[in-house]
Amino acid sequence: MYIKGRCIVSACAALFVQQAMAAGMDCTKAANVVENTICASKELHELDAQMGMVYRGLMKASVQTQPELKRSQRQWLDTRNECAEDVSCLDQHYRERLQLLQAAWKAAVVFKPNDIDKQVMDDLQQRIQAMSKKDPEFALERTLASLSIKSPLTTFYAESDDGQYSEKTHFPKSSPKGVTQSEWKAMQASNLDADTELGQxxxxxxxxxxxxxxxxIVQTYTGGTGLFSFFETYRRDGDRLTRRTAALGQESGIGSSLYSISDRGANQSVNWISIRGKVYAAYRDSSYGVDNVYLLSPWQANHLVPKLTIHYRYQLSIPRIQPDDEHKTTYKLKPDLHRALAQGLATVGEETSDSGQERKPMCPIPPSTTDREEYYGYGAGYYAIEQVADFPVIIGSECFIARLNNWFGTYSAKDGLYAQVTLRKPxxxxxxxxxxxxxxxxxxTISTSISKPGGGAEE
Structure with missing residues (x-):
């Protein structure tokens, strides 16, 4: 299954605090001096709520250490209670303990690829290799599609605020179609409005x-030069949803996301797959001749992940019939131009042994030229297009410099590689x-490794 957030720090911090407060100390049941002191102070009450959230998260994330964690927490509570009504003493003890628990929680939730993850990586490699014998063009796509999560998907959108020119959105006020009553209550309890403040x-x-x-899965479109969308996950935890980055604390709001997708200047996508009893966001970051696939854990910080690298070889050709986009028609290339372009294109991808040798111009440099550099290559490119290779094209007695461009390996069954050659005369x-x-x-070829996530999957 293919599914095409990030939020500002103030919104994420508010959400974190509100989620923590919902699970904090019940001040109606305060039974001693320390608890009354905590409940009388907003700052202390928030610290206590945050600690409760982190403590419970750590208990769930690290089952093996639960006995020691309980023992150390009881010991800390005894020390805390010695502060009695001293607010500064309580504040210091809470902050020190919270820092230790957060560090332990972060370490517990970081994705550490184990033997199963490595087996998954090997399984995928073998499946893709087997599929390539049937379909060498789309072996990766077909393999990922065969492993897609079978769970039903419901999608709905933030609603625009009132007002003709309002750009703000908010979480729906009524339950969208396809959402169960239980799901609606859990979402309402999780203050998801904070994730509508930065974009659609x-x-x-x-x-x-x-x-x-x-x-x-929350997708937030933020636009910008890369037309970015950011994706974050929330896990259903009883009667509420807990953000993946809750373990990282308030600071996680700055640009935190499981992954991002750029719709300009990249070729990226995600398939949610299930294999060997585990679920991954198979994050694909492509370029000319290569697909990098990172297997991201949907609930953990992804610092090192299983990675598959698939390489391709292209058979390139120049169609004799070319589109004329300006006039919405076509035209036919002259034989000498078609032949020259085909000969130049045939050199793309050839191995050279010029490493360490003097750089040579692609076209002869006239003595009268004032800019010698433009004879050595095509020149500057545009960030939204991937520049593959420069090469000379000789048409009759004239020398031109050509560049093969593509859109980061964008490929389709109908058109194949989406690419073009741009030609200019120095x-x-x-x-x-x-x-x-x-x-x-x-x-x-296809290879595997344990690697840091790349593209927009960086933690």
Missing amino acids: TTFNLLDLDGDGQRDL GAIDQERDYKVNGRRRMT
């Missing part, structure tokens, strides 16, 4: 852990010409 927000309900209760002004390139790929 989409909510996706999907059972990510196979416990029969659907979890939440020294000439405003004489660039673009030509469509066809490219069909075949998978050549």
